[in-house]
Amino acid sequence: MKKKYNIGVTGLNAIDSPGPGIAVIRGLREAASFDVRIIGLAYESLEPGIYMHDHVDKTYHIPYPSTGTDLLLQRLEYVHQQEKLDLIIPNFDAELYSFIKLSDQLNKLGIKIFLPTLKQFEERQKFNLPDFGKKYDLFVPRSKPVFAVNDLYKLDEIDFPYLVKGKYYDASIVYNTDQAKSAFNKISAKWGLPIIIQEFIHGTEYNVTGLGDGKGNTISAVPMRKQYITDKGKAWGGISIADKDMLELTDKFISQTKWKGGFELELMKNSKNEFYILEINPRIPAWVYLAVGVGQNIPEALVNLAMGEEVKPFTRFDVGKMFIRYAYDMIVDIKEFEQISTVGEL
Amino acid sequence: MVKIKPNVAVSESGFLFNPANGESYSLNPVGTRIFGFLKEGKSYEEIRDSFMREYTVDHDSFERDYDDFVNMLKQYNLTERDEEEV
Numbered sequence: 001m002k003k004k005y006n007i008g009v010t011g012l013n014a015i016d017s018p019g020p021g022i023a024v025i026r027g028l029r030e031a032a033s034f035d036v037r038i039i040g041l042a043y044e045s046l047e048p049g050i051y052m053h054d055h056v057d058k059t060y061h062i063p064y065p066s067t068g069t070d071l072l073l074q075r076l077e078y079v080h081q082q083e084k085l086d087l088i089i090p091n092f093d094a095e096l097y098s099f100i101k102l103s104d105q106l107n108k109l110g111i112k113i114f115l116p117t118l119k120q121f122e123e124r125q126k127f128n129l130p131d132f133g134k135k136y137d138l139f140v141p142r143s144k145p146v147f148a149v150n151d152l153y154k155l156d157e158i159d160f161p162y163l164v165k166g167k168y169y170d171a172s173i174v175y176n177t178d179q180a181k182s183a184f185n186k187i188s189a190k191w192g193l194p195i196i197i198q199e200f201i202h203g204t205e206y207n208v209t210g211l212g213d214g215k216g217n218t219i220s221a222v223p224m225r226k227q228y229i230t231d232k233g234k235a236w237g238g239i240s241i242a243d244k245d246m247l248e249l250t251d252k253f254i255s256q257t258k259w260k261g262g263f264e265l266e267l268m269k270n271s272k273n274e275f276y277i278l279e280i281n282p283r284i285p286a287w288v289y290l291a292v293g294v295g296q297n298i299p300e301a302l303v304n305l306a307m308g309e310e311v312k313p314f315t316r317f318d319v320g321k322m323f324i325r326y327a328y329d330m331i332v333d334i335k336e337f338e339q340i341s342t343v344g345e346l
Numbered sequence: 347m348v349k350i351k352p353n354v355a356v357s358e359s360g361f362l363f364n365p366a367n368g369e370s371y372s373l374n375p376v377g378t379r380i381f382g383f384l385k386e387g388k389s390y391e392e393i394r395d396s397f398m399r400e401y402t403v404d405h406d407s408f409e410r411d412y413d414d415f416v417n418m419l420k421q422y423n424l425t426e427r428d429e430e431e432v
Contacts, residue, residue: 204367225368239368242353319365 004035005303006083008076008111011091011286012040012049012056016327017232019047020091023289025055027299030292034303039083045341051332058083061344065095072098073105080109087112087306089299091283093168096121114306115261116282124257124280126165126196132280136256138249139276141201141268145194152180155197163198166191171233173200201278203270206243207235208250209285211298213305214260220298220314221250222291227322235287235325240294242319249275262288262302287323294318348416349426350384364424371422380415 007028011019021040028036040059042050050059060079063071079085088111090099099106100118107113115121123132126143133140142158155162164183165171168191172183184195210221223246228237250265262284268276284298291298294317304311340346356362360373362381373381383393394408419425 206367227368241368242365243367320363 002033002035004037005086005307006037006039007303008039008041008079008083008085008088009056009091010041010043010062010089010095012042012047012052012059013044014048014052016230017234018286018325019049020284020286020288022049022052022055023286023292024089024091024284024299025049026289027292027297028303029055031297031300031303033300033309037083039079039085041079041088042340045337048330050340050346051330051336059340059346061340065092065098069098069101073102076102076106076111077109080111085111087114087303089113089284089302090115093281093283096282112306114302116259116263120257120259121282124282126167126198126279127194129196129198129277129279133277136253138253138256139274141199141276141278143196143198146184146197147194149181149184152177152184152197158197158199161200163196163200165196165198167194167196198278201268201270201276203268203276205278206241206246206267206269206275207238207285207287208246208265208267209263209288209291209298210250210254210265211262211301211305212254212257212259213311214258216255216258218251218254218313219301219305219311220291220296221247221254222294222296222298222317223247223250224287224290228324235323237322237324238287238290239322240290240317240319245273245275249277253277253280262298290321290323291317293323294321347387347389348384348419349387350381350419351424351426354424356381356385362424364422367423369422377415380412381419384416384419 009021009025011021013019014022025038037057040049040056041062042059043064049056062075090096099113100115100121103113127145129140129143161173161175163171163173164180164187166187170187170191174180174183188195206223206225208221208223211219213219223241223243224238225241226235226238230236264281264285265277266279268278288298296314296317301311336346354364356378360378362371362373380393397403397408
């Protein structure tokens with residue numbers, strides 16, 4: 001008989017700029033090595049995953065990361081009492097810090113998580129990327145954290161056009177100081193400081209999702225090229241590709257950093273065929289179901305690593321398989337919305 | 347000789363896929379045939395003679411169109427870099 005795990009999953013916002021939760025859950029439900037009961041952990045009452053009962057068995061509201069780790073821990077203790085969680089897979093950049101901080105306490109409760117260490121999490125932050133590149137001998141664009149609008153006048157080493165990026169999300173390409181000031185104000189109002197100014201690398205963008213075991217081994221790596229992009233720059237369609245250099249770069253990233261957990265590399269290939277790492281997202285991306293579909297079930301492998309099982313690295317994947325996302329309207333009774341909004345559980 | 351990258355494939359309908367970067371292209375029937383000949387490692391002369399047997403085309407016109415097509419393949423990175431020029 002297969003084992004059954006109770007797994008908490010965040011990122012149920014399957015919207016036009018989707019959280020990875022539903023894609024992760026699809027991978028877990030298709031896992032060959034275990035069965036699952038999925039406990040959704042949601043920040044807002046209208047996250048679509050809450051109402052997707054084929055995917056999510058039960059959902060609980062959890063407090064925003066900004067309220068601090070104490071409240072989050074209290075809430076997770078309550079959820080654990082009800083559901084006997086074996087594992088939580090956090091999927092939002094903004095919540096990862098809290099979950100990494102709580103990992104020992106959660107472990108004591110019997111809840112596993114499989115995330116990068118705090119050191120790994122911090123050193124790949126956008127504002128630390130130049131040092132990261134130097135330390136691990138990886139190409140990264142020049143970038144600089146900026147804490148005030150006036151600092152935009154002191155960017156001697158970065159020419160226009162450049163990117164103005166938020167700490168966690170959002171990016172604008174700007175061609176002059178007026179545009180830069182406007183982007184600075186808009187993004188900092190939403191995501192706080194610092195704002196990161198990053199050199200614009202001309203080229204073709206690629207993404208790689210993968211999984212590191214924390215000992216320097218690549219368990220999974222699947223490169224993808226976006227084919228259809230939303231106005232927020234999110235992939236609405238993409239295709240799996242085979243690029244030896246990209247896979248070698250991913251192996252180097254994992255072996256050098258001993259990366260633990262899921263990740264997404266955002267890469268730019270310039271005209272000299274050099275790959276630059278634009279961003280390292282320290283969690284599974286929303287398009288991870290493509291990896292599942294081409295033969296590398298990253299969510300399943302992550303769970304097995306977290307539970308201390310032996311996981312053999314994937315050695316192949318199908319090239320030339322596409323994912324195409326779609327929007328779908330569910331009809332939901334107001335009673336369900338009422339229940340998650342007032343009781344905080346559904 | 348123009349050498350097509352080994353992993354680049356074309357279907358019978360002329361749909362060409364480059365797995366290294368995910369790009370795809372549509373070839374017309376003539377392009378599909380030339381591409382097929384190049385994949386088989388045929389020389390310019392062999393391809394030209396084959397076309398001249400089947401179509402009413404003079405040397406100069408064929409050479410011009412062939413060069414255009416091959417340059418496009420190069421531009422899209424579908425050929426090996428160290429090829430000998432025709």
